[in-house]
Amino acid sequence: MNEKTMQLMKEMRLYGMHRAFTTTMETGGPSTGYTNDELIAYLVQSEWDDRHNRRIERLTKSARFRYTAVMEAIDYRPSRQLDKNLVRRLGSCGFIPKRENILITGSTGVGKSYLASAIGHQACSLGRKVMYFNTAKLFTLLKTSKADGSYPKQISKLEKQDLLILDDFGLKPLDNINRHALMEIIEDRHGKRSTIIASQLPVEVWHDIIGEKTLADAILDRLVHTAHRIDIKGESMRRKLKNKN
Structure with missing residues (x-):
């Protein structure tokens, strides 16, 4: 039996x-x-x-995260100037049902990608749909999808994610195609879903990176005003780990 x-x-x-x-x-x-x-x-x-x-x-x-990251491993040493209460609050993912964004900035290697990934992993553990992209690779994917006719499907998939993480934003200025693609992504998600953007560049220069004043104004207006901003200080974590080894 x-x-x-x-x-x-x-x-x-x-x-x-x-x-x-x-x-x-x-x-x-x-x-x-x-x-x-x-x-x-x-x-x-x-x-x-x-x-x-x-x-x-x-x-x-x-989600295809860059790192296997957890909130518990985030380094809060004073030199990084991380607001522990803010990071922990964002780690609870309460910003997602509120449809708020997070903008993470800081010099190379300070842990922006790790922090974004840790929040993303936490969102997955709560049953949220998440996608992580290197921004340049996403734009390459979207350009290719326009050539093979799958662009609407890709954009629709991005729109449906509860949390979209765009890493390494602004490493080079956007061309016209990427500029309009970014506008479409942000417009589709505005007021509906949350987005995390991580960049080496301060938010104040994103306008120049996006280019074309009207579109830059529209994109940043939708991103910045509903965003929590984290600026990570200190030296490269990767360099510290390398020196320890």
Whole structure:
């Protein structure tokens, strides 16, 4: 009877329940001390946990983060001038249902990408859909998609993400195609979804990087006024790690 039950669990893809039931049988079955109600509750909870964990794995994998980053590993040493309360509050991802943005700036290697990725990982753990992109690579992808006809599909996919992370923004000025693509992305997400942008350049010079005054004004107006801003100070974390090694 137990073998048949476990086979049916597999066929119905109740993998968490199957694993829990197998463990229960291996550790003595009824002698484990569960009442019928407790056993059912245990099996249902095991199935829920399994599905929840697999969903987080799928979300994390599809996000394609640059780093495997966690909020607990963020360095708050005084030289970095990070507002610990602000970072922790953003790490709770309450900004996402509020449809707010985060702008992270600082010189190369100070940990902008890590911080953005840590927040992104936390969002995935809460069941949010996230995508991480190096900004230049995203623009290359969008240009290619225009050539093969998949551009509307790519833009629609970006629009549907609860959190979009654009890293290394502004390494070079935008051309006309990329400028309009950025405008479309930001316009589609404005007031609907949250965006994190990480850049080596201070926000004050983004206008020049975007170029074309009217579009730059429109893009920054949609980004900056609903944004939490984090400017990370200090020396390169990568250089510190290299020197330690």
